[in-house]
Every structure is written in C-alpha cells, then in structure tokens.
Amino acid sequence: MLRNLLVSASRSLVPMSRQSRLVATQAAAAVQQQPKPVATVDGELVSLHLPSGEHHKLPTMWLRDNCQCPKCFNSQQMSRIIYWDELDTSVKPADVQADEEKLAVKWSDGHRSEFTLEWLKDRSFLPEDQRKWLDTTYRLPKVAWNAENYNSILKRFKYSDVVNSKEHLRGWLEAMAVYGVAIVYDTPPTEESLLELGDKVMFPRRTHYGVQFHIRDKPNTTNVAYLKEKLEMHTDLMYYEYKPGINMLHCLVQTEGAGGENLLADAYYLSEKLKVTNPEAYKALSTVPVTWADIGEDGGKTFYSLYRAPVICNDMFGEFMRINYSQPQRSSHFNATLDQIVAWYKAYDVFTKELNSPKNQVRFKTRPGEILTFDNIRLIHAREGYDDKPGNERHIIGQFLDWDEVFSRLRVLRKEAGLIKY
Ligand SMILES: [Fe+2]
Ligand SMILES: [Zn+2]
CATH class of the missing domain: 3.30.2020.30 (NE0471 N-terminal domain-like)
Known part of the structure; x- marks a missing residue:
C-alpha cells in the first residue's frame, strides 16, 4: 500500500520539493490509520x-x-x-x-x-469464497470429455503406488472425481487385489450380485453381462436408488481373439451438450420418470429391483447429477403421461444417436493386470462381444465403491496434504 502511494505520488505533477514533504505526510498518515479489523x-x-x-x-x-x-x-x-x-x-x-x-x-x-x-x-x-470451498472441499468440479480429448484426460496409476502411497491414492481418486475414469495397472492377478484397493478407500459396495462379480461366459445366467455377446451402452445397477458409484473392472484374462473391447462415453458431456443443442429433448430426458428393473436370481438369492428416475438426473440446482441408461434393464412399465412418453421416445432416440457417435465414444481393450475404474453415476459403458478359446477364457472381476466413501477418503487425504481444512 505504501509502495502504491509512493508510485502514485512520484507520478504527480507536484514540484520535487513539495512532493517529498507530501510523501512523508501521507506515509505518516497511513501508519497512523493502519486499518484494524x-x-x-x-x-x-x-x-x-x-x-x-x-x-x-x-x-x-x-x-x-x-x-x-x-x-x-x-x-x-x-x-x-x-x-x-x-x-x-x-x-x-x-x-x-x-x-x-x-x-x-x-x-x-x-x-x-x-x-x-x-x-x-x-x-x-462471500459467493466467490463459497464457490471455492464447494470446489475444493465438497466436490472437485467435473471436467467433461469426449473422444477428441480422452487421451489427454486419461491418467494411469501403478497398483503398488496406489495401495502404498497416500499421494498416489489421492491422485487416483482426484482423477475419478474430475474425469470419472482412470486405469490402475500392474495389478497382481488375484481376486484379493480389488478388495485391497477398495479397503484403501473404505470398503466395497455389495449388491445383489455380491461383493465381487466375475464377468466370464456363464451359460444359463439371468444377467446379460455374463454372456459373451455384445453389451450395448449402459450404466450398471440403475435400478438401485443408491446406485453404486464407481465400477472397477480388473482384467485377469483378456481374449486374444477379436472382440472384448470396452467402450466409454461421458454422459456429463452429452447432457451439457444436449441442454444447449436440443432443449426439448433435454427436458424430456431430465424430467420424465423411467422405471428401471432387474428381476432374477444370483448366488441362490432372488430379487425384484425397481427404481423410477429420469435418464438424466439433476440436483436441486439443475446441475448434472446422475445418468441412467440401459436397454435390457428398462422396464415396460412406464408410469408417465401419454404426452410425456411420446416426447420421451423421440428424445431418447436423439440422445442414443449422440451416445453412439464415434465422436463421443472411446474404445479400448484392457490388458491383464489393468483395472478400468469409472464413475458409474456419470459414464455410460459397453463391451464388444468376444470368443473364448481353450486356455484363453476372458475373465474380468468387478467390484463397486460408493461415492460417499470415495469423497470422504479424498477429503481426508486432501486435509492431510494441507489442501483443505475442517
Ligand atoms: Fe456393465
Ligand atoms: Zn458457547
């Protein structure tokens, strides 16, 4: 402040002799009026x-x-x-x-x-201070992506770093919060590896498919994921009100033949884009309630799960919160008005065409030892069909984490790193 005063005084047109007197007087006044809270x-x-x-x-x-x-x-x-x-x-x-x-x-x-x-x-x-707290402590702001910038946003983390170093664990969880996708590599080829990773966060999320699920060709299953046919773009478990937050797919064995690729799209990006390019479709998809369903049996337990929610779910501020999307697990029970349903089908068609555009999808094949981790509340995923050969049977182990636990761990790690306060 004193320096500003001196600079502005020396720039004035006051003659030199008077100027030095003036500076001294002003400086003394500044000291005297040293502001206090x-x-x-x-x-x-x-x-x-x-x-x-x-x-x-x-x-x-x-x-x-x-x-x-x-x-x-x-x-x-x-x-x-x-x-x-x-x-x-x-x-x-x-x-x-x-x-x-x-x-x-x-x-x-x-x-x-x-x-x-x-x-x-x-x-x-103050509004700017409140925004800063929300963006650093509550939740990190999402960064939208599509096929064009996917390679620049994808981060890879070595398994032993993530489970042994808090800094790398934080890096992985920050990448998940911001981009909704990351790859953990060099994972030991055991069923315990995902459990150990999940324990570093808090604990795994159990669903009616168990704590872990094995994705391999399983004839006579009630779930389409356990077949080797193509899986269309979908989110997992959207028939849960408390939908599991992060999907971790550990590749134990990948098919050496054709197929088996994963596809990913950022529904946050698609939703923000649709809001601008087709407000009518956006309105239908974000307001018309769809009934999501899973009826079947797994591990000797039967289930009849239902949850009603729009495809695009926004929070109370109108911000993107959750995507629900699945062809097999969308119920034929549709409890909305006839006008809404007519509009919804047109909107769903617009959204699906965008979702399936190569501009918006990325496609890759995970290698043994890689864990594909992605936000199941935000991303939509798919898998290409594949063929098993003797001695090369594709085997992926899956496990979920809940965002409540992930955000909690992330805040603890950021607090320990001095990035945030209580
Ligand atoms: Fe899936
Ligand atoms: Zn008191």
Whole structure:
C-alpha cells in the first residue's frame, strides 16, 4: 500500500520539493490509520471489515449457533453439543469486538463467543469464497470429455503406488472425481487385489450380485453381462436408488481373439451438450420418470429391483447429477403421461444417436493386470462381444465403491496434504 502511494505520488505533477514533504505526510498518515479489523452489528448481521479490504457479513444467529466454546462445541467430537432448545433464538449481540486474531461477541443473555478470523474466513459467506470451498472441499468440479480429448484426460496409476502411497491414492481418486475414469495397472492377478484397493478407500459396495462379480461366459445366467455377446451402452445397477458409484473392472484374462473391447462415453458431456443443442429433448430426458428393473436370481438369492428416475438426473440446482441408461434393464412399465412418453421416445432416440457417435465414444481393450475404474453415476459403458478359446477364457472381476466413501477418503487425504481444512 505504501509502495502504491509512493508510485502514485512520484507520478504527480507536484514540484520535487513539495512532493517529498507530501510523501512523508501521507506515509505518516497511513501508519497512523493502519486499518484494524472492525466489527459492527447491522440488524441480523455482524459486519466485519478486515485490513485486507475484505468485508464479511455474518448472520448473528449463525454465529450463536456455531459458538466454539466448550459448552456449545466439542472439539474432540468435532460437533455441536448445544441442543436447539437450549439456544435462545431471540438472542442479540450486545457487543462485538474484533482484533487481528479474532471476533468476540457478547450476547444479550451474557453468553460469550469467540471466533478466530481464520475460522471465519474459511466459512465466508462471500459467493466467490463459497464457490471455492464447494470446489475444493465438497466436490472437485467435473471436467467433461469426449473422444477428441480422452487421451489427454486419461491418467494411469501403478497398483503398488496406489495401495502404498497416500499421494498416489489421492491422485487416483482426484482423477475419478474430475474425469470419472482412470486405469490402475500392474495389478497382481488375484481376486484379493480389488478388495485391497477398495479397503484403501473404505470398503466395497455389495449388491445383489455380491461383493465381487466375475464377468466370464456363464451359460444359463439371468444377467446379460455374463454372456459373451455384445453389451450395448449402459450404466450398471440403475435400478438401485443408491446406485453404486464407481465400477472397477480388473482384467485377469483378456481374449486374444477379436472382440472384448470396452467402450466409454461421458454422459456429463452429452447432457451439457444436449441442454444447449436440443432443449426439448433435454427436458424430456431430465424430467420424465423411467422405471428401471432387474428381476432374477444370483448366488441362490432372488430379487425384484425397481427404481423410477429420469435418464438424466439433476440436483436441486439443475446441475448434472446422475445418468441412467440401459436397454435390457428398462422396464415396460412406464408410469408417465401419454404426452410425456411420446416426447420421451423421440428424445431418447436423439440422445442414443449422440451416445453412439464415434465422436463421443472411446474404445479400448484392457490388458491383464489393468483395472478400468469409472464413475458409474456419470459414464455410460459397453463391451464388444468376444470368443473364448481353450486356455484363453476372458475373465474380468468387478467390484463397486460408493461415492460417499470415495469423497470422504479424498477429503481426508486432501486435509492431510494441507489442501483443505475442517
Ligand atoms: Fe456393465
Ligand atoms: Zn458457547
């Protein structure tokens, strides 16, 4: 600030002798008026002006609710311990004082609260600060991709690095959060490898196909995935309300013959594009509820799973949240209005043509030791048909993780790396 003052003063047209006097006077004034944090009460808000120029507004009820004193907050449990009925919701700040370190509030009922400025800044209500917290701590922002930029976004991680190093584990999970796809390579060829990887996150997600599922040619199965025929583009298990979040496909044996390739497309990219290019189709796909179904038997247990949701599911802010897509697991029960259904079929056709365009799909064949990990809430995948030969029977082991656990592990790792705070 002092330097700015000097620069602007030297640029002025004031004669030299007067100029030096003026600079000295202004500098002295700046020292004298060295700004300090100033807190005032402004109705339902506390206004906090910081020397940096930041102006924070803090709801008085939020401050009382989040008092950090030992009667109101237990720092070991990291949680609020004051019951709501112990809070006087008509309480007002009787006095507010700020210094370089903290904001102190004396309440009308005599209770006292103190908040460090660092703690308050980390919980800032300024829109840009809130966006930053959401993007660094809540969830990392997604980056959309298609066939053109897939090679530049795909990251590969060595299995032993991911299970032995927190930095590599974080790298893998960050790649999953941002791009929804990554490959782990040099995986030991055992059934335990996926379990060990899942344990590094928290624990695997069990479904009615078990903790792990073996994808190999299994005649007389009730699931189309366990056949060697082509599998069209689909998401897994969209008939679950709590749809498993990350699909991990460990290639133990890949067919040496033709076929067996995986195909992937980013439904986040497709959805964002459709929103702009065909708003009518987008509206039908994001609002008309479809019934997703899986009826069958696995491991001696029968199931009859149903879940109603649109193809494109958005959150309460209208942001892309989840994709549901499957030809075999879309029920013939369609509980929507006739107009909606007519519009939906046209929209589904538009979406499917885009989905199957080579511009939007990538195709590759995983090698033994590779785990293809992808976001089952966001990506749509497929597999080409293949042929087994004696001594070369394609064998993939699958296992799921839930995003709640992945985001949780990612935050712990980012906190440990000093990237975020509590
Ligand atoms: Fe699948
Ligand atoms: Zn308190």
